[in-house]
Amino acid sequence: MRKEALIRWLFLGTAALSIVISALIVLTLARETFTFVTQVDLSSLWSEGWFPRRDLYDIRTLFAGSVLVTLVAMVVAAPLGMGAAVYLAEYARPRVRRALKPILEILAGIPSVVLGFFALTWISPEIVQRMNDEAALFNLMAAGIGVGLLVTPLVASIAEDAMKSVPTALREASYGMGARKVTTAVRVVIPASISGLVAAFILGISRAIGETMVVAIAAGASGGSLFSMNVFERGQTMTAAMASMAGGTDAVKGAGLTFQSLFFVGMMLFLLTLLLNMVAGRFVRRVRQKY
Amino acid sequence: MRIANSGSRRRTTAGRLVTALFAAALAAACGNGDGGRGLGGRIVISGSSTVEPISIGVAEQFDDLHPDTRISVDGPGTGDGFELFCNGETDISGASRAITGQEIGDCRESGVEYLELKVANDGIAVLTSPDNDQIGDCLTFTDIYALAGPESQDFDNWAEANDLAAELGGTRGAPFARAPLTIIGPGEESGTYDSFVELVLEDLAESRGEPAQTRPDYQASADDNVIIQGVEGSDTSFGWVGYAFYDSNRGRLKGFEIAGEDGRCVEPSAEAIAEGSYPISRPLYIYVNKAKMAANPALEAYVEFYVSDPGLATAAEVGYVALNEEEAAATAEAFQQSRPDGSPSPSLSGSPTAAGSPAPQPVGGA
């Protein structure tokens, strides 16, 4: 059966390709990151701001931006996503569910540049600047809300899957004890699926940290920015700083270590999201094992 | 032994889809082969985002004449553009300042010889909100240095710059009233930032032993629209932007008059910039890779069109100050001189021919 063996090896090859890709990602990032870390003046990693073209690589600035955007995004996405998930899993009648679920999936399919444009042209003037009239048109808050909207369907879909995997028997037992629907949802279904809900939350965070275009368009990121914790001002995240360094063209260049710093930021982003995804994966597996 | 032989020739749905799409791509490929013959060839243009609109405008007109040429234009910034250019990766680099010594060295190292052509003038307007009634209309370089120079970090009120301005002397606007100072300008990746530093701040900074840069704590943006919005956003804002953007948003902004060495306050205007009486103005250049131009007739024709009258007029159409006659003649002359035989390309006969046929000049050290 030579043909069988051949086909088997062929499929194994396609599967093993993913390992090659991972290795290439790590190697690519590691090579330039090594150059950066060994050559950079370490004090510039802790200075007044992120100005890669002026050899000021304050990583706090980018972390602060990423944390703020992610925080705002999750304040939006967690209640909306979880709420939608509980509604779809526990309350919606099958017909309503069949109508609403595809709409959520359509929301999940909207490209991030579109949400960036929406964040800039609608969320910022209509929501953020009404919230705080000193807010700049380009601000981290609007970007965060945009990212939150982008992450909501992801959170909703994972959370709903987790709740759907709770056996109906548990719910029936609860009703049998005379519990109300809300009690059943809050005291039985949510605790039973808590690992999955936590996973949904963590994956939402990971996605929010990795989102680039919404922030690049709506947060007004450019060459650099000073360290700031004000969400109503313009700012940079790790991802937007990378897009801005790449400069819209083959300008992935620049004086000094600008080029290498791009990979350095990429490496940190990669490690951070990897960590979050692995933690989330652990929670997901816990749900699978339980039921 | 084997079953399902009947199905062995059946393809899966996905397989059929892939085949269909490939067929579609190939069909599309055959539909558009070599059309009319003409000036084929690639022209890759990068560099200053300020010069980008001029190069695009010229490319649009050139494409109408030579549809087979493939031009791409980007605008990452003057510095980034030179890095690519001196690496031999681009044919033309736009620049909103002259090439620097270090960049000249880079180009020489990799053997890139270039031709420098002045194609337009630009000015930088120093801005505030039209609602600003607390600050005077005219500023000197010293005033600007005291507000936005390297020693002004953390000043968030105009009055805080008064001590520094007094120490420097030669001010016009200072002493300033007490009013909140919010500063917004182009990020340091942009040519406008470089020019602002070089034209306004550098001399003062050097005489005081300070780095030639702006204060770091200002709102920086690569997007001129953001800067304009930022300037509008506060009554007593301070910003700067290329003259073109100021000119097309005059109603929303107030441009300071600037006093040069003669102490005369000059308003930013097209005439003042063309004649150089407005102190913060600058020429715009394109740099052309000579070796690539010699090897690529399309590139030569494009540059020839760029320095022709309709080409140079593009600058005014996109909001800059076009070269006056004298300057335009100098640019055309510089181009003709760079040609190996001094003759116009066959495609564009009828354009002025240079008198002599001088050998190519080693511009590398210019």
Next chain:
Amino acid sequence: MNAASRTLTSSPEIVRARLQGRRFDAAGFFFRLLLLAAMFVTLGLLALLLFDVVSGGWGVISTRLGDFLTGKLGITAARAGISQGLRGTFFIGVFVVAIAFPLGVGAAIYLEEYAPHSRLTRFIDVNIRNLAGVPSVVYGLLGFAIFVKALRFVTGPESNGATVISAGLTLAVLVLPIVIITSAEALRAVPDSLREAGFGVGATRWEVVRSHVLPYAGPGILTGTVLSLARALGEAAPLILVGATTGYLSEGAGYSLASLQERFTAMPIIIYTWAGRPQPGFQEATAAAIVVLLVVVLLANTVAILLRNRYEKRR
């Protein structure tokens, strides 16, 4: 409380409360209200987004849609068009379909049908899941280092590697893990009895996969792959790093194979660039470009979702 229950006499909650001999279930009512609010705020924002974009771009779409679709990049918003963006996006789609789909489905078949329960299999599986979570901008770095720099002689020696080949390959790599995961899920849904029936009559594994498993899982695989295609068409961040052109592109070689090695742009890049253009008219042009991209992407999504729903109902 009493007032509330009086005005809500027709609510089924109250009927249930009366039937159960209990008072109005306030906690349950408000919880439900909260959930509905979450659902409708989400849907409302989606509707607003669509309205914002369509109304913003309507001026362009209603007056010069033809010119807009066939025009090219430029500095005058009134003349600018998206034909080059559509071309780039089309070719990216072709690359994803031609490369990510077969490789992804192949890998999924291996993992679900062939792989032994070994350490290697588990490692591959975990690795694919982690790859799916890598931010797209990091894939851009990979694409820049590998396709634009290292493989420049293939992807476009005359264009510094910043070509649609590099872009297509980068996005194919980006969606590969997603294709594998969704295809594996579709394969997992195939009942084992089907496979056993095949093995029972002496078929080899490949014969079982080809004639039993794949036809059954086909619609599911197709749904997943179309969804990942839509994802690829909407990505902008990796293209920025790969070097998509933002300013101007000549018409050049059109849809020919030779044009694959030319500089390129794509719909999401056009939207990103135009959104930041200060010249008047570009905000409207951006909105119109978004409408076109949304039509393409959402059409793909809707087809995929409808396909899956039909197929789920049939089972």
